[in-house]
Each structure stands twice: as structure tokens, then as C-alpha cells.
Amino acid sequence: MQYNKMNFTVGLFMLSLLLLLLAFIFFLLEEKGTFEKRYNYHFTTQSAESFSVGMPLKFSGFKIGVIDDISLLEDGSVLITFSVRKTNAKWLSQGSVLLLIKPLLGAAHINLYSALDSPPLQDGEAIPIHISDNINDLIVKLQPVVSKSLNVLNSVDKITTDLADENSNLKQILKNLNIFSERLANDKSLLTSVTGDKTSTQNVIKSLNETTLILKDVKKITSDISEITKTLKQDIINPSSSTIKEMHIIMKDIKNKLQTLDATVKAVGGYDKDLVELKKQISTGLQKSNQIMDKVDAIMQNENNSKVELP
Template sequence: MKKLFTKEVKIALAVLVSAVILVIGIEYLKGVNLMKPTNYYYIEYKNVTGLTVSTPVLIDGFKVGLVREITYNYDKPGTVTVEVSLDNQLKVPSGSKAVLLVDFLGTATIDLQLNKYVSTYHSAGDVLIGENAPDMLGSIQKNVLPQLEVMLPKIDTILTGIQTIVTNPALTESLENLNRITAELETSSKRLNSVMSKDIPPILANVTDITKNVSEFSSQLNELELKKTVATADSTLSGLKGITDKLNDKDNTLGLLLNDKQLYDGLLNTVGSADSLLIDLRLNPKRYVHFSLFGRKK
């Protein structure tokens, strides 16, 4: 009976296993997990610059699939068909868009933008809507370069004006004057620092002494004036007290006038009588004047 696993069969099995391992390894290096079930969809683009096999398909930055194949659609000239494999758990709503993004370095990714406003879904093998996002370099070339071209003459004029200013001898002279002024300011600053450190402290000390002396003199002057004023007030009050005492004392004329009521009444009656006498004298002068100042008549 012949052996089932001959040398040739073993070699064939080894080659077959090696081939399977090689395919699995290549797919793994591409980022494809052959053990994970996936669904296949197709996307049509007008331009696939930067897009390669194994380019990731992202939803909100999360990887959900890969590009499996890129082919030119000869039935629709100008269209490139891209086959992508997505996780079989992912349901793609109808109307979802696959936007091809290319960064500044030329690296492409597919951003799958799901339509959240429908309840119907694509089936595996359907063609998804493909769009090309504005290319950064193309946008720069389209929008920035024309404006830059318009600005170049103005920039050239500005540079010419700056060159004229820089090469003007007046600018050099101004810079030299500025350097000289700076040097003089530095010298003046050093002198001022010297004055501040040497002359100002003694002056401040003298001012302090003078202020102290003036303060002491003022205090003494105020004290002297106050003493003099107090002494004068005391003397005045003493004099007033003496006058008051004399007025209250009955041993003198003013005291009697102020304190003796009988004397006051007598003086009052005398003044009244004198007043009556003067009135009568004025009314009846002949009653009192009966002699001549120049002698008696014969």
C-alpha cells in the first residue's frame, strides 16, 4: 500500500501553506484583517490624487475600513471607481458621502459622512456618493497666488522705498547722532549717579538738621508766645477782679453809688430838684436874677 503523504505531497502542502501565510501576511501589512468579516462598497471619484490601496476610511476620525482596489471606469470616462471594505456591523445610511481629503503633504484619507436624517441603508455592493474636498495646494494656487501676483508690484515698490531710505546718507547721520546722544546720556547718567551717591546724602542730612532746628525754634517760639499771652490774660483778669472788688466794696465812692440805695435815691432827688430849678430859672429868670452884673442903678 502506497503512503498517503509522500514526499511530493508534503512539498505541495508546504508550498500551499507558505502561500496562504504569505497572502495573509501581505494583507495584514496592508491593514486588512482576513479573519474579520467586512462588506464591500464602491465609490466613484473624479480625481484620486494621493489615494492608494489600504488608504483608511474614517468616520469622525475613527478607522472603519480600507481601500481594497482602485480601477479606472472605462464605461464612464473621467471616473475612477474605488472599492472599499467596511466593518460588517456598520450600516451606511442612504445619501451618505465619502469625501476624499488630501492634506498639505499629499496624504489622502476617505472621510465617510453618514446621513443621520434617513432610516434607509445601503446594501453591500452599492455605489456611495464620492466627493473631492478642496485641495489645500489647489486652493492656495487658486485663491492666494492671484492675490499674491497683484501684490508683487506693490511689494517691489515698498522694497524700493525701503532700500532708498536705508541707503540715504541722512539715515546714517541720524544713526550716528543717535549713538552720540546715547553716549552723552550714558555719561550724564553716570554723573547723575555720582552726584546722587556723593552730594545728595550730605545735603539731605543738612536739610534734616535745618528742619529739626526750625521745628525746635517754632516750638520754643510758640511756647514763649503762649506763656506771654497767658501772663497778659492773667494780669487782665486780676485787674478786672480788683475793679469788681472795689465796685462791690462800700468803702469807696463807686461802691457806695452802686451799693447804697439811700445815697442813690438822694442823688436821684437832688438831680430831680436841680432839673426843676433849671426849668423854673429858664421860665422865670427875674425871680432869681435881680441884680446887675455891672453895678446897681442910681
């Protein structure tokens, strides 16, 4: 009797589970719009290029429909049929326009532009389409820019050719400047013409002579200093330099050793962390295996005793 009751309960449970599962699947499909009525519309175009079955139809960035069928008509044009769900049919109205977008990057899609105040479009009606080819538009826009750039480059080329010519005005000016500077350097009367006074010219020449003498003295002093520094180099700088070089080698060696030590210390630190992590993982593994063993004990021993049995 009790066995029958248990059978009935299990059966009831399974039946409820099945019903719930079916209801769940039904709601899921309903939410996806499987049972909802679809509205069909069409448009004609000269070429089926860029169109494909399953291509999305977007409104304000949202996908509201897809192309269902593409067929070739007797006059050579292409008839394209698309459908939208009942809830999205409201977006298609009299005066709505489709625009095929072919972006530089990404897949082509159709955009819907609608005047929402207009009466809604009936099921099966036609709708006009325009094609926006982003790549060709870009090329058309770039053409005037390219031709202007070519003009500019031609002008630059002409200017540089003129400047390179031996008889060009710029070359003549540079030659004249050269002749003038030579005369200024050699001819006293030219200097007078710059200063405007002969006495001043004499003074300038005298100053220049004195400067020459001073420079000679400076040269002698510097040669003396050079001698002194040579002695310094031999007696002090060279030995010090070699000591510093040795010190540098030693320091370099110490630095290398410290770097190696640092790496070792870091590695040891890393192992330490690894070990802690490993220990944690082993502990977790043990805990898990203990839990399994508890369950195995419960099954194997087939006991329902909660009290420890003493020997």
C-alpha cells in the first residue's frame, strides 16, 4: 500500500515536472516571438548585390526585421521581401524609406526612416529604398582634395627649379653680397667708409694689433699651464686614475653579485608564496577528499546511527 502511494507521489512529481518544463519552453518560445504573426513588405532594386537573406532591418539602431526572400523579376529587376514582427509593424508607415548602408567597416544593413505621425503601412505593401555606398561617397569627396594637392605640388616644384637656376635673382643677390664682404675685409678705405672717420679707422687697426699681442701672451700662458698639467697627469692623475679604474671594476663586480643575490632572494620569496599557495591547494584538496570520504562512509556502512559506537 505504502509502495503504491510512493509510486503515485513520484509519478505526480514527474508529471508536474514535465508540465512545468513544457510551460517553461512555451513561455521561452513565446518571448522569442515564435508564435507571433509576422508582417511582410517588399521593395525592388536594380541589383541583388549587397543584399542577402537574413540581412537585418534596423530602426533607430534596433533590429526589427530580416530579409526573407530575394527573387529576380521578368524585367531584370530584383524583388526583395522582408518581414517584421507584429509589435514592430507600427514603425513602418506611409512615407517610410529604406536606406541600404554599406559602411567602410562592418556588414551592410538596411535602415528604416519613418514619419511616425503618418498612417501605418499595410501588410504586403511596397516601400522605396535608397542605397548609400560609403566607400564610393568617400572617393567622390576626396577627388577635389587630391586635384588641389597636385596643383600645390606643381607650384612648389616650379619655385625650387627657379631657385636652382644660375641666373635667378636669389643667386645674383648672394654673389653681390660675397663681393661686398671681400672688399670690406681687404680695403682700408671701405672700413673708413663704414666708420666715416680716418682717425677711428687708425684706432681700430691699432686695437687689432694690440689684441694680437695680448693673444700671443695668452698663448704662452696656456702652454705653461699645459706643462704643469702634464706633470700633474704623470705624478697624480695617472696613478689615481688606475686606482679608480680598479675600484670601478671591484664595484662593478659587487654590483653584479648583488644583482644575482637580489634575483635569488626574489626567487626564494616567490617560492615561499608558491609553497603557501600549494599548501592551501593541498589543504583544499584534502578537505574535498574528506567530504567525499564522509559520503563514501555513509554509503558503504549503510548506517543511520548518529551515536559513536564504543568497542
